[in-house]
Every structure is written in C-alpha cells, then in structure tokens.
Amino acid sequence: MRAAPASVDALQRWFQAAVMHPGGAEVAAEARAIRRLLPARAQRLEDLLLPSARMNARERLDVYASSYFLRLRDVLKLDFAGVAHALGDDAFDDLMREYVTRRPSTSFNLNDYGADVPGFIARKSRVRAVDQRRAFLAELATLERAVEEVFHAPQAAPVALERLQSIPPDRWTDAVFSTIPALRVFQFSFPVNGYLQAVIDKQAPSVPPRMATWTAVYRKGWKPWRARLSREQYLLLLALMRGRPLGAAIAAVVRTGSRGDSKAARERKAEAIFGQLGAWFQEWTAEGIFREIRV
Amino acid sequence: MAIRNRFGFPDLGLGLGLRSVHYSTILEQHPPVDFFEILTENYLDTEGRPVWIVDQVAAHYPVVMHGVSLNLGTADPLDRAYLAKVKALAERVKARWLGDHVCFTGVAGKNSHDLLPVPYDETTLKHLVRRTKQVQEILERPLVLENPSTYVTFKQSTMHEAEFIGRLANEADCGLLLDVNNIYVSCRNHGWEPDEYLAHVPFDRVTQIHIAGHTDKGTHCVDTHSKPVIERVWEIYAEAERRTGGRSTILEWDDDIPSFEVTFAELQKAAPFKNAGKAPGRRAPKRPARTKVVA
Numbered sequence: 001m002r003a004a005p006a007s008v009d010a011l012q013r014w015f016q017a018a019v020m021h022p023g024g025a026e027v028a029a030e031a032r033a034i035r036r037l038l039p040a041r042a043q044r045l046e047d048l049l050l051p052s053a054r055m056n057a058r059e060r061l062d063v064y065a066s067s068y069f070l071r072l073r074d075v076l077k078l079d080f081a082g083v084a085h086a087l088g089d090d091a092f093d094d095l096m097r098e099y100v101t102r103r104p105s106t107s108f109n110l111n112d113y114g115a116d117v118p119g120f121i122a123r124k125s126r127v128r129a130v131d132q133r134r135a136f137l138a139e140l141a142t143l144e145r146a147v148e149e150v151f152h153a154p155q156a157a158p159v160a161l162e163r164l165q166s167i168p169p170d171r172w173t174d175a176v177f178s179t180i181p182a183l184r185v186f187q188f189s190f191p192v193n194g195y196l197q198a199v200i201d202k203q204a205p206s207v208p209p210r211m212a213t214w215t216a217v218y219r220k221g222w223k224p225w226r227a228r229l230s231r232e233q234y235l236l237l238l239a240l241m242r243g244r245p246l247g248a249a250i251a252a253v254v255r256t257g258s259r260g261d262s263k264a265a266r267e268r269k270a271e272a273i274f275g276q277l278g279a280w281f282q283e284w285t286a287e288g289i290f291r292e293i294r295v
Numbered sequence: 296m297a298i299r300n301r302f303g304f305p306d307l308g309l310g311l312g313l314r315s316v317h318y319s320t321i322l323e324q325h326p327p328v329d330f331f332e333i334l335t336e337n338y339l340d341t342e343g344r345p346v347w348i349v350d351q352v353a354a355h356y357p358v359v360m361h362g363v364s365l366n367l368g369t370a371d372p373l374d375r376a377y378l379a380k381v382k383a384l385a386e387r388v389k390a391r392w393l394g395d396h397v398c399f400t401g402v403a404g405k406n407s408h409d410l411l412p413v414p415y416d417e418t419t420l421k422h423l424v425r426r427t428k429q430v431q432e433i434l435e436r437p438l439v440l441e442n443p444s445t446y447v448t449f450k451q452s453t454m455h456e457a458e459f460i461g462r463l464a465n466e467a468d469c470g471l472l473l474d475v476n477n478i479y480v481s482c483r484n485h486g487w488e489p490d491e492y493l494a495h496v497p498f499d500r501v502t503q504i505h506i507a508g509h510t511d512k513g514t515h516c517v518d519t520h521s522k523p524v525i526e527r528v529w530e531i532y533a534e535a536e537r538r539t540g541g542r543s544t545i546l547e548w549d550d551d552i553p554s555f556e557v558t559f560a561e562l563q564k565a566a567p568f569k570n571a572g573k574a575p576g577r578r579a580p581k582r583p584a585r586t587k588v589v590a
Contacts, residue, residue, distance in 0.1 A: 005414070005416055005418055005451040006414075006451060007370075007418070008368075008370045008413075008418060008419055008422050009370035009402065011414065011449075011451075012368075012369065012370050012399055012402040012411075012413075013370075013402055013403055015411060015412075016401060016402050016403070016405060016407060016411065019407060019409070019411065020405070020407065040451075047450065048449060048450055048451070049447050049448065049449060049450065050447075050448040050449075050450055052448070052484060052485065052486065052514075052515070053486055054513075054514040054515065055514050055515060057447070059514070060446050060447045060448075060484075060515075061447055063446035063447075063515065063517065064407075064409060064411065064446060064447070067409065067517075068407055068408075068409060071408055071409065072408065104405045104406075105401075105405065105406040105407075105408060106404050106405055106406060107406060108336055108339070108364030108366075108374070108377055108400075108406060109336065109339065109340045110336070110408060111340065111341065112340070150343075151341075151343045151344065152340070152341040152342065152343045152345075153342060153343060154342040155342055155343070155347075182343075219343065222343060222344035222347055223344075
C-alpha cells in the first residue's frame, strides 16, 4: 500500500534544507536537523527519492546540493573579486560557505545577495584567514559592495557646468548641492581603492599596511567609477550629501579634527579650502555627481 | 499538420537569449536576430545600465520575458511585490509574452536560486493549477511555463512529467515553453524516451521552444547551457517544429558563452528545421539515426 504523499509544504521544506546543507547531500541525509524535517513518516531520504539506473538517491539529490553553493559563491566572487584575491581560493570558499549557510538568500534579486558581506566579514565570520586581516577585508568588501550599489542606483540627470558657473559669487555659501543617488563616499583606514585597482590590473598585490584614505564611488553615464579624495574633499562631500549649504559644509570640514586649533589656524584652513573650491566643484560637476544646485 | 497556438501568439522566428557579453554587438550592429528573450530578474530592482540596455533592445526587436524566480510551485504565499515588478517590466519592454518554470525556487522565505523539482502527483498538480491561475489573473495574461530539467524522482510521483505539465497547461489554461534540451536531459536522467515525452505534450499550448547545450556527466546530464546543441536535441526540436508547424525558438547559452558570431551561427542551425516545419509538403532534413536515450 502506498504511503500518504507528503504535503507540498513539508516536502519542500525538507528538500530545500537538504539542498542548502553545507555538507552536501550525503551529510544532509544523515544530519539530525534534516532528518527531523522528513515528511509523511519517511524515515530516510530513500523513502522520498528514487535512484536512477546509474545514481543512488543521495547522488541525485547532490546534483542540486552541490550546485547550490557553487552558484552563490560564483555570484559573490564576481562582486567581491578583491576580497577573493586577498583571501585566496580556499579561504574565500570557506568564507562564502559560511556566509551562504548563515545568510541564505531571501530575495529573488541576486544583486543584493552580497549586501551583508561587509558586515559579515567585520563582525561575524569565524574563518581564520578572515580573522587575521578582518579590518582590511571589511573595508575592501565595503568598497566593492559600493560599486555594485551605484551600478544599480537610480539614474539622475547631472547638472551642467554652466549651472555651476551661473551661481553669483556672493551666493556660493548659501548654495545647496544635491548629489546623485549613485554616489558613495568613504573614509578607510587602509588603501583599499589602490589595492582593488591593482587586483583589477592583475598586479597580484599584497595586503597593504594601514594608511588613511578617502574614496568616492559614483556612476558616470552607466559606468561605476572610483576616485581618490583628500580628507577635506571627503568631509565636504559628506556634509553636502547631508544637505548642508556650502558655507555650513565648509565650516563642518574646518571644525572636524580641529579641536584645540586657534581661531587663526582655523581661518587659514578655511582659506585653503576656499582656494581649492573652484577646481573641486568644476571636477565634480564634470563627473556628474550633482543633480541639482539650489541657491 | 500545423497546430494553431491556442493563444494566437505569433511565431517570432529564431531568437537569442539576451546576454550581457553580447550587448555591445547587439546595440551597435543590430544583427538580424528575429527576437530576444530577456531574463526577467536581470532587469528588476535596477535603475542602472541593465534597464538602459533592455530599453534599447526592446526599441529594435520583439522581446519575450523568461523568469527564474516566480517560484510558482512553492508552498509560500505568492510574492505580489515581485509580480508587480514583473508586470511593470512587461509593459515597459512590450513583452510579447512572459513565462517561468514548473518548479519551486524556495520555501519558508528562502530562495535557492535554483529550479527545484516538484513531485508529479495530484496534490502538487492541484496546487500548481491554482497558483498559475492566480498569477495569470494578477499579470492579466497567460503564463508560458517551461518544462524544467530534473535530476531526482520523487517516490510519491504518480504520473510522467510530460503528462503532469500537459495537464497543468490544460487545467490552468496557460501556455508552454517546450525546452527540447530539457526533454533530452530529463529523459537521460530518468530513463524516459523523448518520443514518449512528446506524446504527452499538448502542442496547441506550446508557445515557444528552447534549444540549448548541456553537459554529459556520464551518470547523468546537467542543463548547463554551456555547449552547442547536440544532434539528438536537434532531432527532438525538428519533431516539435513538425508537430507545431513552427514556434518561436530561442537558443540559450549561459556559461562559457562564445562570441556573438558563434552564438548566432549556432542559432542558424535551427533554420532548416523551422523552414521544414512551415512549408507544407516539405520534409525535415535527414538526420542521423536516432540513438536510444537511457538513464
């Protein structure tokens, strides 16, 4: 007599858990957590799946199980080529297996699957090779993730250079510069942008020592770009992205890290920034990072 | 004798699955491809270059949509947010039709990003018929569902895959995307005969055909879309074309993708079968004697 069929839900929960098990189908078949999900009074995997002429039931299930991890790893390797280089194939696979196991995808959108990788590296991963260079890898992953984000970010028409040039000199400090959605700025404690470029250029770079760096990631046309920033440029863009008028943004740049400076020192700093503003804004406008200038 | 397509969908001719490595050739040279099939999810949740690309392609070519994340067979509730995005994309690219697979891709909120199999029994059929009808109501158009390549056999299955899919199409009143490579792959993996498979197919439901290559692992075949179409698959295609009188045909190539020229040349191998299917009284080109497909 045929046993009652498993419900759609119970059978799928068991099948999915077995496919997603990090040990593959053979290990999953014996794993207590997976066996507990066996539906319809099944005692073992073979009560649910049949062999073929050339493969037993476990081998057949493993066609799905083995490709599950490889597929997601390959997607993440494209998104995090720098991290993959820094770790090497085996350690990267360990990291990805850990990530795929602990953070299964919950969206149809694979572009977002790597969104948690930087935080996972920073706070969760127990892979030994990650632990040895955690801060560097987390920053590198943050940069790589930003490239993916700006690639898919909403498109916004940038303002033309003429719009910048039309601002009366006496209104500059009141001007509010809205940036495009496809812009991110970062302060890093490692030179991760240079490292990533060296990976892309196939220069096989080594993990660099600590060094403060500042980077913008933005999309020009349809292509993501990474640009080195000075500390002042980073702070200024950050303040502008927070909606501050230019005058207030410059004041914020001058204040940052200036505790204990004399008033004269601060004024010199402000003057130095003012002296470079024209060139900075010409370049940034030409790169298309502003979508609106309100005066 | 040609069988009219139940929904009146036209035979769009010979098309290609749109792949990013071919974007520049397609946009710059507008090669004489009859139509393109886009992978639905590649153009959802992005406002970057992919959307710009698909708009350009849709401006020059007829487009059909093929999804991998509808998750039709899941026990989870329908993802209405996903369906809304699919519907919006279909309107944006003026999709001639849209479809997905007879499978589930995840349950309990997780996504395997794989086309996981369902048992071919009455319970699952009823479930899929109900869901297909719901999706068609939401999308306000018939779905075109593809026979998947499968690697396991559920003990609780009570009918042949082709019978299951045929009944699903008839009872849910949807179209079929007949993947002739998947027929070959599944026949190899399950010990079926392609002729037996085709005997169950309601050809008036067939809207589109897929051709592709696969990887023969010896013990089983995997639907990798990484190689040219093999002879036996061309034979199955020829038979499908003969029985339908000609259906829109897409060549899929997803891994180790060759140049556009090579891909296009592979697609052109379908032309003699297509013409043979369309011209009354003409016979399909002679192919080598059939080989028995065994598991």
